[in-house]
Amino acid sequence: MFEHLDRLDPDAILGLMAQYRADPDPRKVDLGVGVFRDSNGNTPILDCVRRAEAKVLAAQTTKSYVSAAGREEFNQGVLDLVLGHSHRARLERRARTVQAPGGCGALRVGAELIRIAAPTATVHVSTPTWGNHIPLLGGSGLRLARYPYYDAAAHRLDVGAMLDHLDQAAAGDVVLVHACCHNPTGADLTRADWEAVIDRLERRRLVPFLDLAYQGFGEDLEADAAGVRRVAERLPEVLIATSYSKNLGLYRERVGALIVVNEDEARATAVETHILQIARSIYSMPPDHGAAIAATIFADPELRASWQDELALMRGRIQGMRFLLARHLRDVTGHDAFDFIQHQRGMFSLLGVGKPVVERLRDAHHIYMTQDSRMNLAGIMEGNVRYVAESIVAANRPSQAAAPRHRAERS
Numbered sequence: 001m002f003e004h005l006d007r008l009d010p011d012a013i014l015g016l017m018a019q020y021r022a023d024p025d026p027r028k029v030d031l032g033v034g035v036f037r038d039s040n041g042n043t044p045i046l047d048c049v050r051r052a053e054a055k056v057l058a059a060q061t062t063k064s065y066v067s068a069a070g071r072e073e074f075n076q077g078v079l080d081l082v083l084g085h086s087h088r089a090r091l092e093r094r095a096r097t098v099q100a101p102g103g104c105g106a107l108r109v110g111a112e113l114i115r116i117a118a119p120t121a122t123v124h125v126s127t128p129t130w131g132n133h134i135p136l137l138g139g140s141g142l143r144l145a146r147y148p149y150y151d152a153a154a155h156r157l158d159v160g161a162m163l164d165h166l167d168q169a170a171a172g173d174v175v176l177v178h179a180c181c182h183n184p185t186g187a188d189l190t191r192a193d194w195e196a197v198i199d200r201l202e203r204r205r206l207v208p209f210l211d212l213a214y215q216g217f218g219e220d221l222e223a224d225a226a227g228v229r230r231v232a233e234r235l236p237e238v239l240i241a242t243s244y245s246k247n248l249g250l251y252r253e254r255v256g257a258l259i260v261v262n263e264d265e266a267r268a269t270a271v272e273t274h275i276l277q278i279a280r281s282i283y284s285m286p287p288d289h290g291a292a293i294a295a296t297i298f299a300d301p302e303l304r305a306s307w308q309d310e311l312a313l314m315r316g317r318i319q320g321m322r323f324l325l326a327r328h329l330r331d332v333t334g335h336d337a338f339d340f341i342q343h344q345r346g347m348f349s350l351l352g353v354g355k356p357v358v359e360r361l362r363d364a365h366h367i368y369m370t371q372d373s374r375m376n377l378a379g380i381m382e383g384n385v386r387y388v389a390e391s392i393v394a395a396n397r398p399s400q401a402a403a404p405r406h407r408a409e410r411s
């Protein structure tokens with residue numbers, strides 16, 4: 001059965017992780033993997049998570065099955081966070097939420113739902129986008145197309161190009177939009193851009209699929225949901241994939257949800273039965289432990305306040321590194337061409353250099369990033385930000401220096 005299966009190339013990120021681990025140089029810097037790191041380089045368990053987990057374990061009386069929809073109180077908490085308490089779609093009972101194994105699970109269940117409801121629809125995905133969007137959505141058999149999103153030369157969003165593309169999309173097509181903290185560019189739609197995009201979606205009768213994986217990493221929990229709420233206010237049908245991997249640091253617990261907003265309550269009920277059947281046919285039921293922790297935090301005012309504080313610290317650390325890296329790059333180069341790093345949002349920015357520079361950064365300077373030059377800003381520490389800036393400049397000038405002039409002062 002398996003004799004004709006050739007060995008696949010290793011996943012780009014996993015390959016990079018292995019190379020980083022094997023590098024003995026003490027100066028090495030990991031900007032590749034998409035996880036938050038604190039100022040000691042750790043991906044911590046949040047204090048609110050530890051406390052909620054203790055409560056969950058103390059109260060737990062069974063490990064019996066949950067249900068295909070997951071925990072009801074988690075799903076309600078997700079709706080509160082994403083749409084708010086009094087969103088029209090909720091009051092009219094048009095929004096349904098199903099817990100899923102992480103944001104990836106939610107994206108895949110959403111893709112399967114689209115395939116059942118509209119098998120000929122094309123899903124339009126931004127260029128660039130998070131690498132896993134392609135197999136997650138394409139793997140369900142849907143046709144994918146790409147819309148321009150980012151002006152790489154100017155290091156900013158090109159909403160005009162995006163709108164022009166949407167003007168050509170066929171009615172009934174789906175448009176995947178990053179709700180905040182675009183991965184990998186850090187370039188987000190402004191309030192006005194959202195309105196323009198919604199106008200196009202409405203006029204062209206396109207269905208938005210919003211990926212909300214970084215709620216709270218941009219501005220705060222409320223502000224980062226503003227685009228999603230506005231889309232769900234103005235359009236009758238919306239899919240939303242949400243994840244608690246990053247903002248609760250629950251990566252390996254696989255906590256996410258798919259929200260589907262429908263035209264009316266009867267449709268919502270019918271659509272929900274399809275989502276549950278899809279879940280049953282893939283993994284039957286989502287894992288419970290992480291969702292139980294999340295639901296405990298959502299419902300407990302004290303834990304929730306602590307979460308908001310910890311989220312603000314994570315966000316502040318990333319913003320701080322953005323600021324410092326841009327400042328050191330300005331200092332080393334004498335120009336402000338890298339200032340865009342400071343103004344973008346979320347964990348990622350594209351440095352905007354070619355593959356040879358990425359390879360030189362890795363081989364000569366022990367700085368690891370993906371081939372598209374995506375940097376995880378949370379991978380930089382105060383003790384090596386100068387080293388990173390100098391290395392970036394040196395790697396861009398290969399003939400002058402194989403290594404930066406100054407050794408990094410390390411904390």
Ligand SMILES: Cc1ncc(COP(=O)(O)O)c(C=O)c1O
Pocket residue numbers: 034101102103104105130178183211213243244245251254255256
């Ligand atoms: C844009 C985007 N969407 C979705 C996810 C899914 O995250 P998870 O499945 O870990 O919850 C990620 C994770 O990196 C992401 O970057």
